[in-house]
Amino acid sequence: MRWRMARFGKTMAGGLLLSLSLTLLGWGAEGQGNGRGKKEVSGGTTVYLGQDRDTWRPLMHTRVNLNDIRSIKSSFHLRTFDPEGTIFYGDTKNGKDWFVLSLKDGVPLMQISRGESLVSVAGGPKLNDGKWHMLEVSNHEPFVVLEVDGSNRMVVGMESNRTMEILSGELRLALGGILIDKEQMFVQLQPQMDGCVRDGSWLNVSTPWESEVEELWPCHANIQPGSYFPGSGFAVFNTSVFPFEADQRVKMELWGDFRKMDGTIFSIKASGQKLLFALVANNNTKEITLTFGEENITMKDTFKRLVIIFQTDLLQVLRDGDKSNTTTLPINPVSHPGYFTTWKEGRLAVGGLLGEDGVGSQFLTGCLEKIQVQGRDLDLDSAVKHMSISSYSCPA
The missing domain is CATH 2.60.120.200 (Jelly Rolls)
Known part of the structure; x- marks a missing residue:
């Protein structure tokens, strides 16, 4: 030693x-x-x-x-x-x-x-x-x-x-x-x-x-790695801190038992603009919904890993690493002008829904075992977060 x-x-x-x-x-x-x-x-x-x-x-x-x-x-x-x-x-x-x-x-x-x-x-x-x-x-x-x-x-x-x-x-x-x-x-x-x-x-x-x-x-008597959200607050990042690839592509990955989550998993919004994206778990319907403007992608909550790839004209959602279990949503640049710029210059809230005044709501209850953006783990201690969130452990 x-x-x-x-x-x-x-x-x-x-x-x-x-x-x-x-x-x-x-x-x-x-x-x-x-x-x-x-x-x-x-x-x-x-x-x-x-x-x-x-x-x-x-x-x-x-x-x-x-x-x-x-x-x-x-x-x-x-x-x-x-x-x-x-x-x-x-x-x-x-x-x-x-x-x-x-x-x-x-x-x-x-x-x-x-x-x-x-x-x-x-x-x-x-x-x-x-x-x-x-x-x-x-x-x-x-x-x-x-x-x-x-x-x-x-x-x-x-x-x-x-x-x-x-x-x-x-x-x-x-x-x-x-x-x-x-x-x-x-x-x-x-x-x-x-x-x-x-x-x-x-x-x-x-x-x-x-x-x-x-x-x-x-x-807690027993714990597991992850970030625990008790339903009382969220963590906010400026998206400008994330590295953006030359091909204008953002990859976001989330791991966890989505069947045990309820509330907003993440949301993306730029100052002075409407909500861009929101991923919400509904424990009553056992569904996960990704909202983009007026469009929705609804999935059953049986997966353990979710990959979302944002591109300038396309949105891909991949569940459990299975390419056959992929949903693709074309993005019309006319109806959604500059949406990728909003991603770069906005805020990412993990565990809650960003409001017009920056105040959150619909907070998440559950454990995210891992969160990555562009292949890098998100460190919640580097975010502006509610102190009720446990950055590294969840009750097992």
């Missing part, structure tokens, strides 16, 4: 090793008030990290007196299909010294700052396979060890000529976000993680955590 480490400034003194051993736990979904308008939650329960809130805002946080810390080891279980996101944050001196644990490209990433020193360490096995993985961080001075599933280990040794510092005061901990300016991090990343944590054990400290949300969202 190979590990990558980038170092800036002096190596950090052993005092930081204590804060490095502070790692995330699973947090309870039930709690009580604390007199400050925040709900208090206990450790040990399963919690969903991608809950609706400001992007960098922690899901919950707490403060611990450094004199109360008795353990040098923390552990928790993590499950996700998401390759990137923030898991846990800890700091001392009100954010002057800090530690962030996240995933980047599916592997663990630790970023550590103390004084003028900044260290970024990444590597190990990819953890975004949808399975539960146990992570343990421990302090074996002068080493900090991150262990994955009891065997894969990342060992960071840190020594310096600085006088050993005695830490005192409070330690701040945060889950699913950070308490510093994101520009301070050496490695920039997308903070939101579509993932869950559970079975946490941290530093043998019983201090309760304060939740930043009224209710914590639960995790």
Whole structure:
């Protein structure tokens, strides 16, 4: 196993090793008030990290007196299909010294700052396979060890000529976000993680955590890869970001169990113009309808893959890769002038119907296992999307 480490400034003194051993736990979904308008939650329960809130805002946080810390080891279980996101944050001196644990490209990433020193360490096995993985961080001075599933280990040794510092005061901990300016991090990343944590054990400290949300969202017992739309919002892309081929052709592919979908799967519209395309699932009639202007293509919802090819004068719809199961619709350039330009300069909404004012409706309920435009996977985290949408996982 190979590990990558980038170092800036002096190596950090052993005092930081204590804060490095502070790692995330699973947090309870039930709690009580604390007199400050925040709900208090206990450790040990399963919690969903991608809950609706400001992007960098922690899901919950707490403060611990450094004199109360008795353990040098923390552990928790993590499950996700998401390759990137923030898991846990800890700091001392009100954010002057800090530690962030996240995933980047599916592997663990630790970023550590103390004084003028900044260290970024990444590597190990990819953890975004949808399975539960146990992570343990421990302090074996002068080493900090991150262990994955009891065997894969990342060992960071840190020594310096600085006088050993005695830490005192409070330690701040945060889950699913950070308490510093994101520009301070050496490695920039997308903070939101579509993932869950559970079975946490941290530093043998019983201090309760304060939740930043009224209710914590639960995790699904079983998940599968895909993007889940619960019927409350959609994701919007500017179509200008998609590559267009020289032959003026756009290929869009969607995978999933269309029998379990209901609502608008996608819609395309340019500003100030009428709706161009809409693909709608009707769970009552068990049909999927593609609407183009006044024309409709209606199909039974028994397929698992749908390919739509937009051309300047032709529209092709292919089901389950079967060329014999193809519907072709000629496009009259007189009745639909400039429709391809609209495709290039408009907006694509996945999971809802675009309205005249840009507000959506008829939201999708269901799982799209994969969405591609021009052969490239759509990353919903790069869209403007409703926070109720899970970008990487669906309930199985």
